[in-house]
Amino acid sequence: MAKVEKDISREKSGQLFEEAKGYFPGGVNSPVRAFKSVYGTPLFIERGDKAHLWDADGNEFIDYCCSWGPLILGHNNDAVREAVAEQLHKGLSFGAPTALENKLASLIINNNQYLEKIRFVSSGTEAVMSAIRLARGYTKRDKIVKFEGCYHGHSDALLVKAGSGLVTFGETSSAGVPKAFAEETIVIALNDYEALKQVFADFKDQIATVIIEGVPANNGLLMQDREYVQFLREITQENGALLIFDEVITGFRLGFEGAARYYDVKPDIITYGKIIGGGMPVGAYGASNELMSHISPDGGVYQAGTLSGNPVAMSAGIAALSILAQDGFYENLEAVTQKFVQEIQAYIAQKEYRVKVFTIGSIFWFAFTDQDKIQRADEIVHESMEQYKVMHRELLNRGIYFGPSGYEVGFISAAHTEEDLSKTIIALQESLDVVFA
Numbered sequence: 001m002a003k004v005e006k007d008i009s010r011e012k013s014g015q016l017f018e019e020a021k022g023y024f025p026g027g028v029n030s031p032v033r034a035f036k037s038v039y040g041t042p043l044f045i046e047r048g049d050k051a052h053l054w055d056a057d058g059n060e061f062i063d064y065c066c067s068w069g070p071l072i073l074g075h076n077n078d079a080v081r082e083a084v085a086e087q088l089h090k091g092l093s094f095g096a097p098t099a100l101e102n103k104l105a106s107l108i109i110n111n112n113q114y115l116e117k118i119r120f121v122s123s124g125t126e127a128v129m130s131a132i133r134l135a136r137g138y139t140k141r142d143k144i145v146k147f148e149g150c151y152h153g154h155s156d157a158l159l160v161k162a163g164s165g166l167v168t169f170g171e172t173s174s175a176g177v178p179k180a181f182a183e184e185t186i187v188i189a190l191n192d193y194e195a196l197k198q199v200f201a202d203f204k205d206q207i208a209t210v211i212i213e214g215v216p217a218n219n220g221l222l223m224q225d226r227e228y229v230q231f232l233r234e235i236t237q238e239n240g241a242l243l244i245f246d247e248v249i250t251g252f253r254l255g256f257e258g259a260a261r262y263y264d265v266k267p268d269i270i271t272y273g274k275i276i277g278g279g280m281p282v283g284a285y286g287a288s289n290e291l292m293s294h295i296s297p298d299g300g301v302y303q304a305g306t307l308s309g310n311p312v313a314m315s316a317g318i319a320a321l322s323i324l325a326q327d328g329f330y331e332n333l334e335a336v337t338q339k340f341v342q343e344i345q346a347y348i349a350q351k352e353y354r355v356k357v358f359t360i361g362s363i364f365w366f367a368f369t370d371q372d373k374i375q376r377a378d379e380i381v382h383e384s385m386e387q388y389k390v391m392h393r394e395l396l397n398r399g400i401y402f403g404p405s406g407y408e409v410g411f412i413s414a415a416h417t418e419e420d421l422s423k424t425i426i427a428l429q430e431s432l433d434v435v436f437a
């Protein structure tokens with residue numbers, strides 16, 4: 001085992017973090033960036049190129065966080081950069097329609113059998129918040145059902161966690177969310193048929209929508225069985241409730257048609273974020289013509305945005321999605337990911353380490369467990385996060401950047417080369433040796 005005696009230098013990152021604490025709560029503009037679940041101060045990043053990142057201290061990393069998913073083409077992709085640069089000379093924002101919006105929309109809709117119309121917004125949170133409003137406006141019902149372990153952004157209705165009992169009203173998971181709002185959100189466990197049946201029995205004719213992540217990937221990778229997702233489709237339909245797939249992570253990641261295609265289940269509304277903007281702030285929600293006709297200005301469900309359909313962001317999205325729409329893109333990326341995961345799984349099996357690597361498409365997740373399946377949030381052993389912390393530190397010391405929490409999944413991009421992946425496998429082997437020493 002090549003032992004790393006010394007941690008990487010974080011001198012400049014440390015100074016920047018101290019300064020940042022004077023400006024931002026916790027020194028960051030999004031909580032998980034604060035590295036609270038792993039060792040050391042957060043790394044301040046200076047630049048990225050392909051699969052690589054460089055921090056303020058000059059440390060270089062192979063990146064598997066990929067900006068939390070958007071960068072399926074890696075950093076500084078030539079086509080995306082050029083498209084953005086070209087638009088920069090024409091103007092940053094007009095607050096008026098542009099042909100670029102049409103182009104990105106046509107690229108999406110013409111390659112997606114599950115959508116007829118979409119609306120662009122500026123983040124995943126906004127996309128989901130708007131989709132929920134559409135579902136409520138359309139059904140004229142107020143209650144929504146979400147699953148423990150799924151994250152859908154930080155809007156009030158969705159910052160709700162399960163109460164005690166199989167089916168109860170949720171409890172707010174953030175200060176500042178009114179109790180009355182939480183009472184409109186019912187939170188149940190994933191993969192629990194009985195809970196779902198009971199929800200619809202208890203709240204008959206009151207449920208506007210059931211929302212689920214395409215594949216829950218914000219609290220580990222909680223892979224659901226196709227039968228369960230099909231059951232979700234059936235029970236919502238039978239009860240006049242809409243089914244929302246939140247595909248902010250899985251959209252354009254599991255394939256151009258995301259999880260809907262993977263399960264072969266047509267949801268009523270799909271939400272997007274992350275990859276759709278090629279690294280720029282874009283979100284979207286889409287549905288049938290009929291449903292979308294309820295959105296303003298056509299219908300009574302109000303939703304708007306000063307920077308919605310922003311031309312620079314649209315240009316990035318068009319460039320990125322044009323590459324993703326090419327034949328074989330996803331097959332290649334998945335094959336690369338499979339090989340990577342299999343190699344590390346083989347090492348784990350040989351050493352009999354108590355860790356599993358779950359994977360789908362180009363997403364992977366390390367779980368320090370001997371369970372063969374983890375489908376619900378409460379099946380994750382929280383103490384095992386201590387082992388992730390050690391692995392994370394060891395990986396950083398070996399030039400590999402994973403997300404700073406054991407609940408976060410990793411992403412492989414089309415920019416990861418064979419050399420990057422081989423180096424990562426060695427680093428992972430050495431890091432796991434330290435975890436299990």
Ligand code: PLP
Pocket residue numbers: 068123124125126128151152153154213218246247248249273274283
């Ligand atoms: N939905 C899902 C499934 C997500 O993973 C996220 C973000 O991680 C969101 C919604 C919120 O998106 P954003 O952070 O762009 O607001």
